[in-house]
Amino acid sequence: MKKLVVVGNGMAGARVVEEILKRAPDRFDIVMLGAEPYGNYNRILLSNVLNGTQSAPDIFMNPLSWYRDNGVTLHAGVKAARIDRERRVVMGAPLKKTALAYAEDAEGEEDAAPIEVPYDHVIIATGSRPFVPPMEGFGGPGTFLFRTIDDCSRIADYAKASRRAAVIGGGLLGLEAARGLLTHDVDVTILEAAPQLMMAQLDQESGDMLRATISGMGINVLSNAITTRIVRTDGRISHLEFKDGSTLETDMVVVSAGIRPITEVAAASGLAVGKGIVCDDQMRTSDPAIFALGECVEHRGKTYGLVDPIWEMANVLADVITDANPAAAYLGSKLGTKLKVMGVELASMGETRSTDPADEVVVYREPAHGIYKKIVVRDGEIAGAILLGEIEAASTLMQMFMAGTKVPARRADLLFGSPTGVALLQASDLPDNAQVCNCNGVSKRQIVDAIQDKGCRSVSKVGACTKAGLGCGSCKGLVAQLLESCLGEVGYDPTEHYYVPGVPLEKSQLVAEIKSRGLKSVSAVFQELAGGTEDPGSKVGLASLLKTLWPDEYDDERDARFINDRVHANIQKDGTFSVVPRIYAGVTTPDELMRIAQVAIKYNVPTVKITGGQRIDLLGIKKDDLPGVWKDLGMPSGHAYTKSFRTCKSCVGTDFCRYGVGDSIALAQKIERRFQGVESPHKMKLATAGCPRNCSEAYVKDLGAVAIEGGQWEIYLGGAAGGSVRKGDLLCTVATHEDVLKYMGRFIQYYREHGRYLERTYHFVERVGIDNLRKILIEDSLGIGDRLDADIQKAVDAYRDPWQEAEVPIHHAQFNEAELAYALEVAENNG
């Protein structure tokens, strides 16, 4: 086995060993040298240790047992001094227990024998040490750095005997140190040499906003404060002196003013060192047997102080050293961070200050709420961005920034999302393995293959081929983009506009044909309008339409119904059914509840569940038990299985509620009694709310009525709270229950006539537009109001409770389970 020595046991060293073990667990005999006497811990979480929200053991990523379990020899508390490249040994020595692990002059243990470890390869991951700006008096009692677990406990101990603390450095770590100190009951002042906080991540304006926010939390901030001297009285710190002559009283000083790469080992070994240890794209130093990664590295002239580049380097290094991919290359990192500083969320990426006069800088500010958003656009791409206080857009911006995606013409869409809901992200910029359809797990590559190899020319063809877009449908925009980028255009596929796939007509044409020819059954439609060819995928949609068009005269061929509508119950995955009796407005009686309980016992119902629609679901009922269940319940069907009016939930309204301003229960009962079972392009779930507190969620229902002060009702349309979430649009405000019924009825009838099959109201309302609907339904701009009222009345009158079929089945086999048959003849055939 080859010998691999890793110098440094921090996040970079441990990570690259993990990556190597993943690729080639038996390739190397691994020895690690770590100056700290611990296993690897997550340095990012140190501020939590300082502020007490986590204890030191919580932040260990690789406890000592990990090294044992993976056959890695760890010399903890041993600092490497030099690599003897001629003898091929790494030389180190144990540190004194009290020594500062990262100090350049850390003292070795007296009398301890030096260690020599032979190697074939070395990885240097020595990391960085805190930068201490030049000042007089640093290093004595009361002065601290903030870099290791031991630093945390020293700071916390000293803070107990202190009233005031100064933190030198207003960057990310300085703010974290200040936050930690605040929990130790000291007055904290942050001293920043620059004119603003977080120079690396923020611009002046956002830095000032952050400063205002954290000042409000009781932390004092001084900018342009360059400390020149720490002054002591009787051995204790009394105050600081600044370059401008001013002073600040304090008892302790924590320096957290940035980091510098640790390069002594490399330099002492004769490797090329600049700002850091110079590495090529394979993470090799000037000696091909020696690699380096992490904060100690200088790559293409840059050093990094964040964790993401470390992970990227670790991957490349592991690929190269194990020969998994000798050509793997690290090409530098684009830097972006999302973080929370003292409860303030911020995201920052790239160049946050415009450097090129041709840059386009887009800014939104809301100072009263500490919100600031800025994007620097260069050559149509995001060069940098800041989000402070409100960072919902961060992940999209980050993806676009990292991928170099072209930004949309409306720059505001970057910050606030597109008003049309079109995804900002260009599908063509996604990696091949990115999942485009999250419902059915379809990747970009599968979609592109369908377009290029299988000749799919439209969104629906891609869907038929790959299933993309057939779940919630929200990825159809991305699929269209992929079609456009592969073919130059999205093919016009007239079949997409057919009401059902098997009859080549759009809904309006189909309705006209059905009416003029007087077609009253599904088979008649196939005969007359589809050349006599039956299409099973079209039967159910046609049946729904015919029932809407001919409420009384429809020739109801049961084979055109989905199983749920044949047996008036909802089929479950095991072939049993669920039964939901109608409970008007969710108001039931002891008598009804007892009957439900008796049915559940008599039929061994495995699960009785309260539904989201304020009803009771009996699950796991066998098909041939359905008629008996219905008879014993003595309640009408709740239609929890069909594309129709489902239910109208309500809150308790005015009878008992202290806030109710309208009788929501009575209204919901009237609505449910009127529209029960009325069929529609898709299901309709309704609710009424007795006040705008909206306990019954009426704002997010297909139709909702909300009582407002003054005895009025607002009617909302097109709400959703399922796979899509949408607040309904306000149609109108009316004074009486009767008017609510009237306008809801008008909308339902209009939707029945104009909705596409399986188009929920939230798509329909968006497609038609609430302004249009108001004109048609309220102002009666088309003069069809009375006709709509009359037609919905016909549908209401045609309603029959389907559970009455328990008494007189439509077909003798309607509720039968499988039939047992026996072989009558057996013929043997010696062929």
Add this chain to the structure above:
Amino acid sequence: MADVIATSTVNLGSLTRIPEGQGRCYVVGAEEIAVFRQRDGRLFATQNRCPHRNGPLSEGVMGGGKVICPLHSRRFDLKDGAGSEVGECVRVYAVKIVDGEIVISL
């Protein structure tokens, strides 16, 4: 030597036991068989269980020589058993009407 093929013929009873345009499930020995009576008078028979998630095909909407599984809308060709998904197909059986009764060959 030629293989020995055992064929049993089973009478499933009157055609009128299946509603027009629908399917019905029969249990023959250990097998569940779906028999479909298309509106044009043609008869088909397949295994009853969908290979995807065991949905009962006999409860599916059928027509035009196809059936759609009621659970997840997988489609199957009733003539040859071919499915809409790669790797999913169903067994088909020869079926005919003799004196108004359904006779299936296993």
